[in-house]
Amino acid sequence: MMVSSKVPGDVEQPDRSPAERPAEGASSRSGSSTGCPAEMNCYDTIRLDLPATYKYLNILGACLTEMLSRVEGLSDPEVLAYNLQLAVHETCTNIINHAYGETRPENRIEITLKLEPIPRSLIMELQDTAGGAFDLSKIAEPNLEEGQIHGYGLFLIRSLVDEVNYESHSGKNIWRLVKKL
């Protein structure tokens, strides 16, 4: 497993627009140029590159939980961490089961966890190289009145975050989950 962690001050920020950069000379922690809360550090990004197997998904959950532990003023942080851990975990298992469909050593999932200041939110992007595409709108909701063997995964993802976007292009599937904090 390769793990890279990027935090402000020691990383390149290739996708950062001029409007998001702090003014020269301004402290990146103050947030004065963007109005972001000081404790959020304006542009906190963690990147993980995990093998597409179930074995190491616990690392993703632990990473997300620790990342959220650095955010002040969250209401019900333990429940929030659990819910987001479950949402990204379910997205990964969906990628493993349905996008890749088989375990091969070269199959990877690239995950980016990004704290955005305005509106204060956590953006979780998950990317695979499995190709293909599927139509989210065609995934049936589970019948919750009866126990289901399948079908809870996407229901949980949709229920636990504020936005779920999926797109497929150039052989990549990209999931983008957004949770307002």
Added chain:
Amino acid sequence: MELTITEHIVRINIIAPQGRIDAFCAPELRKQFEVLLGKNEIKFILDLSAVTFLDSAGMAALVSLLKAAREAGGDVKLVWPKEEAAQRILRLTRFDRVFDIADNQKAALSSF
């Protein structure tokens, strides 16, 4: 006076997993369920009080046991996880309607 006394023993299996029940661990749990079902065990208590994380694969394992047990004339009762967030997920997915969920093993035993 003649008395006929018979003894009726109800066998209930209490299974208490600890930690995570997720896609990585769920196959092992299902295997355990199949072993017990293969021995004609049909009544189960799944004590989730020490479960810290439950994903959809774990939920599917619980439902598969429930279906198999009920088909054989038995049942599965749950004990609530202590983890509040896990409780909320069980309510969100309406597991509290599909299963009887008790506060502890004693209450689950008495619900059979």
